[in-house]
Amino acid sequence: MQIGDGPRAEILAMQGAGFRKHIMVDNFISRYGSYDKCGLVRRDVYNHCCRENMKLIAKGDAETTVGIMRSGKTNDPDFFFEYVLDKEGRLKSMFWCDAQSRRDYQHYGDVVEFDNTYKMNRYGMPFIPFVGVNNHRCTIVFGCAIVSDETEGTYVWLLQTFMRANCQQKPKSIITDGEPAMIRAIRSVFSDVLHHICACHIEKNMQRHLYYKSLDEFRSLLYYATSQDNFEQRWSAFVDK
Template sequence: MNKYFLKMQADNSNFFYMMDFTEDGRLKNVFWADARSREAFKEFGDVVTFDTTYLVNKYSMPFAPFVGVNHHGQSILLGCGLISGEDTDTFRWLFESWLTCMSGVPPSAIITDQDKAMKKAIHIVFPKARHRWCLWHILKKMPEKFKGYREYKSIKFCLKNVVYDSLTKEEFEERWGRFIYHLKSHEWLLELYNERYYWVPAFVKDTFWAGMSTAQRSESINAFFDGYVHHQTTLKEFVEQYDKALAKNVVN
């Protein structure tokens, strides 16, 4: 894998990579970005989505892409990593590597899921970036959080109305108060309310999001790699196939 990265760097000096090892020399984490990704960030790096839910490979290392959107509304890859864990230290290493790659310029805004370790690392490495949670990921949890409730369909309908139809913070507070009246003991809803600054449209609309509200941009990037990588792909195969998939996408 290291030889492959060295070859890529020899072919194009703007190819960037960093590798993180344990004390006994085992690979922990790796980050890389090609010249196209680094150039694209200069123009379209204001808003980034970051997601680690797509794929783990033969060594159970989650794939962690940074994704933006260009002036045509198309998803673009802004670098990616393979990580050994999903704790704060690992995310911090990855974010710092990405920041180094992008000449120390952080994104203005970043969209992720609700991962607490990720949230903490973003606060450390990108303290001025506006952090938003993916609304799609949140609403996807509703069947699990309300299983056993006979009124599930009604709760889902009401929650979506409160979230999407509240145009101001004050309107959200008023609608939420009515919605939560019979669900005051529901811990998940109480936690969501306490973190409303991160996910409610009325609380995040003061920031430029490049038309993005979810981390599904990352999932559309992940679709680039379908047919190229799978759960038994080795690390060396992964980076080689990654480059082939990305090159094919640029050609198309």
């Protein structure tokens, strides 16, 4: 579907401000009332943002970035990086981690969290850190990535590359937000790994969809440890209520 000049400008403005794609679509639907009236669907927004990102990635910038990574590999033999170019030779996706990050993952990689909400760069591209917690309860970085789109294929490549960087050692649990493409990629690559949605994202949705008097009861279901059977009973009662 062809996006009009007005919506196109609005999408670019929202992308520059760091809005997620599904939030952009929800914004249009809330204003116009339906998909038909706003003249676009979710895939149109994803495709348009991807095309604009590709236009912004200049060849010189990509070459400079790859050069920096190669220098890191020269100075640190255990430095790891991989990248993907599009058909026109422009940088599409890149993942990297240094020797310390790889050692940390071997020791503390039982639980990994990654989030694609960071877009503080000139291209508005998602920057994705893979992080964990060490024995001092300090946050540690296992690797970083920058991507031009948020599709299932890109996430599959990213997770597979993360595994190659760490000798195919899978985490026991992985924590993400509720991005549908990310969830599908995790099911494909980490089918036997426990997947959890980040509690802060659940809190945001909870406050948006639940009546305020039920929030404390929902938090007790979310945060307080109990047996599986007890949780199922309490959850069923909560839903019925």
